[in-house]
Amino acid sequence: xxxxxRHLVCPYGCQPGRFELIGGAVYVxxxxxxxxxxERLASxxxxxxxxxxxxxxxxxxxxxxxxxxxxxxxVICPSxxxxxxxxxxxxxxxxxxxxxxxxxxxxxxxxxxxLGSFSETEEEEEEEP
Numbered sequence: 001x002x003x004x005x006r007h008l009v010c011p012y013g014c015q016p017g018r019f020e021l022i023g024g025a026v027y028v029x030x031x032x033x034x035x036x037x038x039e040r041l042a043s044x045x046x047x048x049x050x051x052x053x054x055x056x057x058x059x060x061x062x063x064x065x066x067x068x069x070x071x072x073x074x075v076i077c078p079s080x081x082x083x084x085x086x087x088x089x090x091x092x093x094x095x096x097x098x099x100x101x102x103x104x105x106x107x108x109x110x111x112x113x114x115l116g117s118f119s120e121t122e123e124e125e126e127e128e129p
Contacts, residue, residue: 005083007056009099014048017099056085075110079103084110 008019024042027035044053074083077098084098086107095104 005057007083007085008044008053009056010046010049011051011054012046012049014046014051018047019044019053020047057083060085073111075107077101077103078105078109086110 008017010017010019021037021039022043022045024040025038027037029035044055045051046053073086075086075096076083077100080098080101080103082098082100084096086096093106095106096110097104
């Protein structure tokens with residue numbers, strides 16, 4: 001089972017952003033081959049330094065719940081579809097970098113799901129017989 005979308009980061013900014021599941025059940029078959037895992041109550045730690053990872057998505061949801069504010073808008077990387085929180089001091093003209101794939105994109109490109117998509121197609125006129 002999955003606990004939903006996460007946005008894990010190391011509190012010390014370690015790269016490449018790989019994390020170990022701790023405290024979650026991992027299920028294997030009689031040969032020891034991985035079957036599935038349960039991450040709902042799990043924590044994660046940074047593969048590089050061992051620090052407990054921070055889930056920014058969970059923190060944003062908790063903040064919204066505690067303050068009664070709406071959840072923060074997210075941007076989606078156009079290359080790998082990773083959902084990201086934009087920086088608080090975002091300059092809409094600046095470019096963002098996806099921590100997952102390294103792609104650079106504008107805020108506008110990553111927020112199309114918020115704006116919707118509009119097409120400027122001309123309606124074809126029907127010809128009368």
